[in-house]
Amino acid sequence: MLLHAFVPTSRANGPGPRAVVYFQGCTLNCSACWNPETHKFRGSEVGVRAVVDLFEDARRSGPLNGVTFSGGEPMQQAGALLALMQEFRNAAPAVSLGMFTGYTECELASGEYLTRPKTTVDRKTALWREVRGLLDFAIMGRYDQTQPATEPLRTSRNQRLVLFSDRYQVGDFGPQLVEVTIGHQGKAVVTGFPVLGVPI
């Protein structure tokens, strides 16, 4: 898979402390997207096992309520996404799984999405059914800068927070936050919702 970044712990991407997996690559091209550096399908191929190892390290470093998949567009690498979800659930059944996707549920259910590598519509509908079966929640829909939103985890009003399990209720999703994580090599990773700018 093409990985953009792995953040071991965040409080800005769903309920409780969560690891965040950022996929590299997105063709949806929403105007004024905040993560344009994640759009190109380029970078190093990373094995699913290597990401699972990062997850295990994160769990050893402190309590994790869950993992959130973001990007980039996770569903454009749906095979790798599903493999990761299965590995995480096997390793830690209590950990919840969430996702940001620019696709609507209707598009995914009908296989109207691009994947890398390419596959058939039937395979894509099957992939989405399996991903859906493991998800606890997702924020779904393109970012539309003409409809700014302040609701938890949503950047535009057309987006939907969909609950796929009974693990959470809407009230469990807190206000939008922005976080800056400084890695050991001094690289800053900004996560969350920098609506009010990035703290300096």
Ligand code: SF4
């Ligand atoms: S789906 Fe997300 S990453 Fe892709 S262009 Fe839209 S906002 Fe950006």
